[in-house]
Structures are given as structure tokens and as C-alpha cells.
Amino acid sequence: MPERPTERTGARRPGRVAAPRAGGEGPSGPPAASPPGRRALDPARFLEGLNPAQREAVVHGDGPLLVVAGAGSGKTTVLTNRIGYLIAERGMDPDRILAITFTNKAAREMKRRLASSLGPVAADMWVSTFHSACARMLRPYADRIGLPRSFTILQEDDCRRLLRDVTDDLGFDAKQLSVGGTKALISAAKNRLVGPRQSVVETNDARASARARIYAEYQQRMRRSGNVDFDDLLFDTVTLLRDHSDVLAHYQQRFDTVLVDEYQDTNRAQSALVELLVAGHRNLCCVGDGDQSIYGFRAADVGNILHFAETFPGTRTIVLDRNYRSTGTILDAANAVIANNDLRPEKNLWTDAGVGRQICVREADDGDDEAAWIADQADTLLKKGAKPGDIAVLCRAKAVARPIEAELVRRGIPSRTVGGIPFFERREVKDLLAYLRMVVNRDDELSFRRCVNVPKRAVGDSSIKKLRSFARSYALSIGQALDRRHEIDDLPSQAREGLDAFADLLDAAGSAAVAGGPAAALDVVLGDGAYLRELVAAARDAEEAQYREESVEQFLAIASDHSSIEEVVEMASLVTADDEDDDGSRVLLMTIHASKGLEFPHVFVPAMEEGIFPDRRCTEGAELEEERRLAYVAITRARRGLYLSHARQRRVLDQVRRPERSRFLDEIPTDLVDAMDQPMAASEHGVDRFATLKAQLGL
DNA sequence: GCGCAGATAGTTTTT
DNA sequence: CTATCTGCGC
Numbered sequence: 003m004p005e006r007p008t009e010r011t012g013a014r015r016p017g018r019v020a021a022p023r024a025g026g027e028g029p030s031g032p033p034a035a036s037p038p039g040r041r042a043l044d045p046a047r048f049l050e051g052l053n054p055a056q057r058e059a060v061v062h063g064d065g066p067l068l069v070v071a072g073a074g075s076g077k078t079t080v081l082t083n084r085i086g087y088l089i090a091e092r093g094m095d096p097d098r099i100l101a102i103t104f105t106n107k108a109a110r111e112m113k114r115r116l117a118s119s120l121g122p123v124a125a126d127m128w129v130s131t132f133h134s135a136c137a138r139m140l141r142p143y144a145d146r147i148g149l150p151r152s153f154t155i156l157q158e159d160d161c162r163r164l165l166r167d168v169t170d171d172l173g174f175d176a177k178q179l180s181v182g183g184t185k186a187l188i189s190a191a192k193n194r195l196v197g198p199r200q201s202v203v204e205t206n207d208a209r210a211s212a213r214a215r216i217y218a219e220y221q222q223r224m225r226r227s228g229n230v231d232f233d234d235l236l237f238d239t240v241t242l243l244r245d246h247s248d249v250l251a252h253y254q255q256r257f258d259t260v261l262v263d264e265y266q267d268t269n270r271a272q273s274a275l276v277e278l279l280v281a282g283h284r285n286l287c288c289v290g291d292g293d294q295s296i297y298g299f300r301a302a303d304v305g306n307i308l309h310f311a312e313t314f315p316g317t318r319t320i321v322l323d324r325n326y327r328s329t330g331t332i333l334d335a336a337n338a339v340i341a342n343n344d345l346r347p348e349k350n351l352w353t354d355a356g357v358g359r360q361i362c363v364r365e366a367d368d369g370d371d372e373a374a375w376i377a378d379q380a381d382t383l384l385k386k387g388a389k390p391g392d393i394a395v396l397c398r399a400k401a402v403a404r405p406i407e408a409e410l411v412r413r414g415i416p417s418r419t420v421g422g423i424p425f426f427e428r429r430e431v432k433d434l435l436a437y438l439r440m441v442v443n444r445d446d447e448l449s450f451r452r453c454v455n456v457p458k459r460a461v462g463d464s465s466i467k468k469l470r471s472f473a474r475s476y477a478l479s480i481g482q483a484l485d486r487r488h489e490i491d492d493l494p495s496q497a498r499e500g501l502d503a504f505a506d507l508l509d510a511a512g513s514a515a516v517a518g519g520p521a522a523a524l525d526v527v528l529g530d531g532a533y534l535r536e537l538v539a540a541a542r543d544a545e546e547a548q549y550r551e552e553s554v555e556q557f558l559a560i561a562s563d564h565s566s567i568e569e570v571v572e573m574a575s576l577v578t579a580d581d582e583d584d585d586g587s588r589v590l591l592m593t594i595h596a597s598k599g600l601e602f603p604h605v606f607v608p609a610m611e612e613g614i615f616p617d618r619r620c621t622e623g624a625e626l627e628e629e630r631r632l633a634y635v636a637i638t639r640a641r642r643g644l645y646l647s648h649a650r651q652r653r654v655l656d657q658v659r660r661p662e663r664s665r666f667l668d669e670i671p672t673d674l675v676d677a678m679d680q681p682m683a684a685s686e687h688g689v690d691r692f693a694t695l696k697a698q699l700g701l
Numbered sequence: 702g703c704g705c706a707g708a709t710a711g712t713t714t715t716t
Numbered sequence: 717c718t719a720t721c722t723g724c725g726c
Contacts (some may be wrong), residue, residue, distance in 0.1 A: 105716075133716050158715090182711080232716055299714060399713050404717095455702095462702040496702085576716075595714050617713060632714080654712095 043120070045091035048083040052076075059287075059320045060084045061091075066280075066314035067287040068265075068307070072351045073336070073638035074327025074601065077289050078108075081263060082115045084287060085127070088259065089120065097126040098258040100279070102135055104267055106577050108599055109134075112263075128257075132272050133232060134576050136239040143249050147242050150228045152443045152568070155575035157427070160448045161185060161231045168219045174212055188217045192233035193269040193301035195240060197221075226479055227447040236271035243278045254282045264598075265290035265310070269301040277313065284314065292347040293340050294635050296595060298628045308347065325351045325638075327601050329358025332644050335670045336637040342669055343627045351638075360676045363667060364647040369609075372649045373409035376606050379645055380415055380589055383604055390416050391586030394602040396594045396636045398615040402608055403591045410589060420592035426574045430537055430550050431557050435574055437527045438520065438567050441512045444481025457532040459500030468493060469501075520570045521562035528554070594636045605640035607633075610648040611661035633666040 049057050056076055059069045060083045071077035085101065088094040103109045109129050116124035128135060137155065144151045156164070165181045165188075187210070191201045198218035202211065224230065230238060243250045260280050262268070265288035268276070280286040288310060295304040311317040325333055333351050340346065362379075366372035380393050397403045403419055410417040425431060433456055436449035444450075447470075455461045472490045473483035487493070487501050507527065515523035528534060534551065541547035564570045590602075609615055616629035637644060648663045 131716065177710095180711090235716090296714075297716095300716080401712065458703085460702070464702075494702085593714060614713095619713085628714095 043086070043090035045087055047119070048087040048090065052079070052083070053324060055320055055322050055324070056080050056083075059322070060087050062287070062318055062320075063092075064283070064285055066284055066310075066317040068310045068314075068317050068319045069287065069289040069322060070291060070307075070319065070347055070349060071289050071322040072291055072325060072349055073294065073635070074325040075322035075351070076326055077263070077291075077322060078112065078115070078599075080322070081261060081287075081289055082112055082119065085116060085261065086119050089123070094258055096120070096123045098256065099127050099261070100135065100257040100259070101127060101129045101261045102132055102263065102276075103129070104131060104264040105599070106131055106134075108263060131576070132268075132275070133235050136235040136275070137572060137576065139253060140235065140239045140242060143242055143246070144238075146246050146249065147238055148225060149230065149238065150443065150445070153228050153230055154439045154443050154446050154449070154571055155235065156224070156229045156231050156448065157432075157575065158232075159427070160229075164223060164448060165216065165220055168216050168223065172212075172216060172219060174216070179209065179212055179216070184213045184216055187213050188220065189233050190301050191217065192237045193271050195237060195271050195274060197237075223447070226445065228443045228445045228479070229448070233271075236269075236275065240271055240274050240278065243275070250278060253279060258283065259285040259287070261287045261289070263289050264294075266292050266295035266304055266307045267297040267302045268306045269297075269303055270306075273303070273306040273313075284316075286314065292345075293343075293349075293631055294598065296598065296628060296632050296635055298624065304345070308345070321347075321349050323349045323351050325353045326355075327641055328353065328638060329355055329642055331358045331360060331674050332637060332640050332642075335361055335644070335674050336634050338671055338674075339630060339637065339666055339669045340634040343630055345624075345627065358642055361644045361646065361670065361674050362676045363670075364645065365663070366647055366649040368649050368651040369405050369653060370409075372608055372647050373406045375647065376406055376608060376645070377409045377413045377415060379606070380410070380604075381413065383643070384415070388604065389586050390589045392603040393589045393606070394597065394600070394604070394639065395589065395591045395606040395608065396597050396639060397591065397607075398594060398609060398617065398632070400593060402614065403593075406608060407591055410591075415589055416587055417589040417591060420590055420596055425553070425556070426577070428550075428553050430553050431574075433533070434524060434527065434554065434557055435571065437508075437511065438523065438561075438571050440481075440508055441515060441523060442567050442571055444484065444508070445479035447480040450480045450484070454504055455500070457536045459503055460494075460496040461500040461504065462497070465493060465497035465501075515567050519562065520564055520567045521558055523567055524558055524561050594632050597639050598635055601639055601641055603641045604643035604645070605636070606645045606647070607636050608647050609652070610646050610664040610667050611652065612664055613654070613659065613661050614652075615664050615666070630666065633664075 048060055052060065056079070059067065059080045062084075069077065069080060071080065081101070085099060088099070089096055101112060103112060109131055113124065113127075113129045116127065116129065128138070130138070140149075141151055141153070144153055162181050162185060165184055166176060169176050169179055169181065169184065191197075198214065198221050201217055202214040224234070243253065257279060260276060262276060267290070276286065276288075288307065290307045292304050292307050295302060295307070298304070306313075311319060328336075330353055333353055337350055364372070364375055366375055376395060380390075383393060384390065395403065395406055397406075407417055407419055426435070433453055436446075436453040439446045439449040440453065451466060454466065468490055469483050469487065470480065472478070472486075473480055476483075476486075478486070483490075484501065484505055487498070487505070493501075507529075511523040511526040514526045518525075534554065537550050537554070538547045541550060561570050564573065594607075607615075612618075612621075615633070616626055620626055620629045646667060648661070648667065650660060652659055652661055
């Protein structure tokens with residue numbers, strides 16, 4: 003049976019004790035056997051094994067609390083233990099705690115830990131990403147801001163498709179106004195809480211003002227079809243709370259305390275949301291590290307955390323700078339690199355874990371040589387007893403990972419690229435999702451266009467165009483136009499029949515969903531097998547056909563796990579990362595961004611070259627500092643071994659380049675680096691040392 | 702309205 | 717290099 007890509011909360015799993023670090027755990031009986039009821043919780047449990055600073059953060063009472071938590075300083079422990087302590091010691095109602103994380107993965111991990119220390123009550127807590135929390139708060143009141151409550155959330159590529167349409171329809175040249183650029187501009191505007199109107203006012207140059215007009219039209223069409231994009235979730239929720247004091251009051255009273263993880267990565271919209279929610283009681287605990295702010299490109303504002311105490315007067319600030327993760331050498335390197343940034347928090351990570359071994363820096367001939375070297379090193383580590391899951395390759399950009407993965411595959415080293423092809427981005431899954439969306443929200447024009455003729459129903463582009471222009475001339479949504487299709491006279495009869503069949507199918511799927519849930523609705527959609535036949539026919543080979551069929555099966559399995567179509571659709575929109583379990587059996591390849599919050603015994607960072615890392619567009623000012631923070635994040639993922647590499651020659655965009663080694667490499671003190679500046683194999687495994695020496699001597 | 706082939710543009714990082 | 721788009725013939 004194929005592994006399901008998602009998993010719901012681990013609340014029902016038998017729990018382990020939330021292990022406080024630093025092995026001071028007595029033999030005081032295993033609570034694992036029966037998760038304790040709330041009454042039975044002993045607050046002291048949440049302080050066990052914590053250092054003084056961590057303890058202080060856990061027991062802090064009312065009022066704003068900022069925990070500046072360096073990498074590997076036990077911040078997740080502090081956050082979860084604080085929640086446990088609030089419940090156990092202060093009798094706080096789990097149902098009235100809002101904990102916000104940045105990624106689904108982090109949310110899941112926190113839920114898991116809470117479930118194991120608190121038992122079933124943990125399931126009542128709101129532990130979610132900003133985007134999920136917003137969707138949840140927004141939906142019941144969506145009509146207040148002119149959105150149907152059945153609004154659906156658009157994926158990135160749907161947004162782009164819509165933007166392309168808008169760009170064309172307004173008569174702009176897509177070559178001069180790239181969709182990507184426009185999307186970035188709109189996204190930045192929304193994240194700074196700038197609406198279309200203000201955006202038009204703010205611009206002066208021609209290109210930006212064209213984009214502002216596109217923004218306005220894009221927004222209008224989104225509304226008309228009952229859609230929101232990711233950024234709208236934040237923007238609209240803030241608007242809702244700002245403009246509707248009764249709703250604001252409701253949510254302010256709903257939550258007794260709010261906790262936010264990774265606060266350095268919040269943007270203006272997110273911090274505004276938090277400020278609104280806690281304005282009454284000011285019970286807010288934010289955790290973060292300015293040095294790990296790596297989402298500036300997504301409008302994150304480090305200022306949110308750097309100026310936290312000014313925004314919330316009376317803030318208690320606690321710095322966690324004792325690192326429990328890495329060796330002294332790795333920390334020294336990280337500290338040395340980040341010290342080159344101007345704007346940063348007051349802190350320096352330290353450890354008493356010992357120096358550890360030196361950092362290995364390898365200069366490779368080219369990308370292939372680099373990949374071979376990494377595979378060699380990984381192989382050696384495995385032979386010495388490391389598990390594949392102890393090793394991670396962290397890349398600045400996804401493209402860098404490809405040749406490395408290929409090499410690992412060639413060598414038979416099990417590996418997995420995290421975030422490769424997300425499940426919900428697969429074509430067949432998107433097709434089926436479009437059907438579900440249409441059942442929930444018939445006005446969703448993009449979904450309509452996606453599935454109306456899949457499988458073929460003789461409703462081609464020109465028929466869709468007629469339907470759209472009919473809709474436009476009567477100010478109807480696409481769903482209303484569909485329902486009044488008989489009033490359109492110039493539709494070919496085949497298309498007419500196709501639309502009839504389509505509308506009937508949606509109705510049938512809708513009733514099936516009411517009776518038997520989302521899986522039943524999908525059964526109706528898949529009904530006569532036409533879709534599957536087409537899917538298989540379109541596949542290049544048998545392998546692809548099977549892969550696609552499996553996707554459909556998996557999607558059915560996911561659907562049958564949910565009680566309503568709405569739930570499936572929302573989950574699919576919000577869960578983006580692929581959630582396969584890491585069972586430690588594979589070397590992981592991922593972007594540095596994706597690695598935040600994780601740790602590995604051995605970390606490789608390839609392509610440490612000017613132009614790639616730092617990226618060629620980010621070589622000065624604030625952008626360079628963000629690149630440097632990224633390097634800091636990468637380095638601090640490593641527990642024991644750190645392997646940095648660069649190549650003298652690299653093919654980028656099919657061009658051969660000869661990049662300089664990254665300045666970040668030169669910011670690491672040379673005494674921390676393997677003395678020979680040669681393959682790790684040299685010092686670590688005697689065999690290769692002679693070969694290297696001989697090569698150097700020209701023998 | 703459909704399907705194929707060739708062109709083509711796009712590549713930082715993600716909820 | 718590769719997913720997506722355009723244009724052409726059917």
C-alpha cells in the first residue's frame with residue numbers, strides 16, 4: 003500500500019515523555035502508559051532538565067515575552083514546555099491557546115510533543131501555521147468582507163495562470179511584465195497590507211503602475227470567483243479584524259494566550275495580526291532569532307523581532323544562547339560568519355560540548371567532481387556506522403541538488419529530495435481537486451476551466467470563451483453562467499451536451515458528498531472511468547501511467563480520511579510540503595530554507611560559490627546579510643561534521659562559469675578548517691591521505 | 702474542437 | 717534541461 007503523503011495529528015499516538023534535555027531524568031515512572039488527565043499534570047515536569055534561562059521562559063507569567071533563541075538552544079522545548087506549564091500550573095484551558103508556527107512540519111512536531119506530554123487535551127489546541135489559523139478565523143466571517151464562506155484557496159500556479167490572463171486582457175505585453183514579477187509585487191504589497199487602490203497611488207514608474215492595475219483587476223476577479231491566494235489569507239484576516247470590532251473582540255476573548263515561533267520570519271501582515279489578537283491581555287510569547295531571518299524575500303521584516311520590546315512595552319526578554327547541538331568548532335565558524343552582519347541581535351552561541359573535529363572545505367574541479375566527492379564522503383560515513391538519515395545535503399537552490407542526487411542514486415546510496423514534486427501539485431491530483439472545488443464553490447473559474455473538459459466533453463476553448471463572455475455581459479460568476487447555459491444561443495450542440503453532463507456530474511458529486519463524504523464524491527467524478535482512461539492514455543509510458551493511477555488512489559485514500567469536501571480542499575491548499583516520514587533510511591537533500599529547525603550529525607553544503615551562495619543578485623546590503631544568515635542557518639544545522647564545497651567550474655544555465663569561492667568560506671577562521679584544505683578523506687581516512695599528498699607533490 | 706510537434710521561456714529561497 | 721505554450725493540420 004502506498005504511503006500516504008499526509009498524516010493527521012499524532013494526538014492519538016501513544017506518547018513518549020517530552021524529554022527535557024540533559025539527562026536528568028529520574029526513574030520516576032513512565033507516564034507513557036496512560037496519558038495524564040489535566041488534573042494529574044505536575045507542573046514540575048515541565049521544568050525538568052532545563053537550564054535557568056529556559057526555565058525562566060517557561061514560568062514567565064502574564065505580559066509580553068520575547069525569547070531570543072539561538073540555533074540549537076532548545077527553543078521548541080521551551081515553547082512546548084511553556085504551554086504545558088501554563089496548563090498544569092496556571093490551569094489554562096488548552097482550547098484557548100493559540101500557537102503559531104511557520105511550517106506545517108513544525109506544527110506537526112509541536113502537536114506531537116504536546117500530545118505526548120499532555121495527552122488527549124492537546125488535540126483541542128490551535129497549533130497551526132499562520133495561514134491555516136487565518137483560514138480558520140476568516141471562514142466563519144468571510145461574508146463580512148465580501149467573500150463567500152465557501153471561498154477556496156488558490157495554489158501558486160493557479161494565481162499565475164490568472165495573472166497571465168489579466169495581463170493579456172488588459173492589453174499588456176507579458177514579455178515586458180513578467181507574471182513572476184507581477185506576482186512578487188502583489189505579494190509584497192499584500193504582505194505589507196497595501197491594497198490595490200493604495201498600490202496604484204503609491205507608484206510612479208510606468209511598469210509599476212501597470213502592475214498596480216493588474217493587481218486591482220486580479221483582485222476583482224479573485225473575489226468574483228470566490229478565491230483567495232495565500233497572501234489574502236493574512237491580508238483579509240487582518241482587514242476583517244481591523245474593520246469589524248465585534249469579530250476582533252470575539253477572537254481576542256477566544257484566546258487567552260498566543261505563542262509564535264520563528265517570529266523573525268513574520269511580515270507586516272502577520273505581526274499586525276498578532277498585535278490585534280493580543281491587544282487586550284497582551285499575553286504573547288514570541289520566539290525567534292534575528293540571525294535566522296531568511297524570508298526577507300517574502301516580505302518578512304526582521305524589525306518585528308528586533309523592535310519587539312518597543313512594540314510591546316514591558317516586554318521581558320530572555321536570551322537562550324547555550325547551544326546543545328553542535329561542536330565548538332561548528333559554533334565558532336557560525337559565529338565568525340554571522341559577526342560580519344551589522345544588524346543583528348546581541349548574542350553569541352556557546353557550548354561546552356567540546357571542540358569536535360575540523361570543518362572540511364573541498365575545492366572540486368566541477369559540479370560532477372563535487373557530487374562524486376560528496377558521495378564518497380557519505381559512503382565513508384555510512385561505512386563507519388552512520389545512518390543515511392544522519393546525513394543531509396543543504397543547497398542554496400534546488401537546481402544544485404540535482405546532480406548530487408543523481409550521483410547518490412548511481413552509487414546506490416539511498417536518498418530523498420525534500421520538496422521535489424509536491425503531491426498536491428501533481429496534475430491528476432489537481433484535476434480531481436478542481437472537481438472538489440467546483441462542488442464546494444461553483445464560482446471558482448480557474449477550477450472550472452481546469453476540469454470542465456477533463457475528461458473530454460467537447461467543451462473546448464471557444465465554448466469556454468462564450469461562457470465567460472456571457473458571464474461578463476450579465477455580471478455573473480462562471481457558476482451562474484453554467485447554470486444559465488441554455489440562454490447562450492451560439493453554443494454548439496455538442497458543447498451544450500458536454501456542459502449538461504458536467505453540471506449534472508457536479509450535482510451528483512455534491513449529493514454523493516452529502517451522503518457519503520468526499521471519497522463518494524470522487525467516486526462519482528471518476529464514475530465511468532473516462533478520466534482514468536484518459537490519464538493512462540496520455541502517459542508517456544507504463545511507468546508514468548502507473549504512477550498517475552497511484553496518485554489518484556492515494557488521493558482517494560486521503561479524501562476518505564476527511565469528513566467533508568471543504569476539509570479536503572482546505573487541507574490540500576495549505577499543506578504544501580510533502581510530509582513523508584523521515585525514518586532515517588535516506589540521505590536527505592533539501593534547500594537551506596527547508597532545513598530550518600532541523601539538525602543532522604553531518605551536513606554538506608555544496609556550491610559555496612560567489613553567484614550561487616551568495617546569489618548573484620544579493621551581493622550587497624540587506625540582501626547580502628540575508629544570504630549570510632542563510633549560511634549561518636546552514637552551518638548551525640550540523641551537530642558534528644560540516645562539509646563545505648565549491649567547484650572551480652560550474653555549468654549554470656548551460657553556460658560554463660568559473661566562479662570564485664564564496665566569501666562566506668573566507669569568513670571562517672582558517673584554524674577551524676581542515677589544515678590541508680583538501681578532501682576530508684585526507685585527514686579522516688588514512689588511505690586517501692597519501693594519494694592527496696602524492697598529487698600535491700606531482701608524483 | 703483535438704492532437705501533435707516544435708518553440709519557448711524560465712530558475713532563489715516558500716506558506 | 718524541462719514543463720508549458722503556440723500554431724498548425726486534421
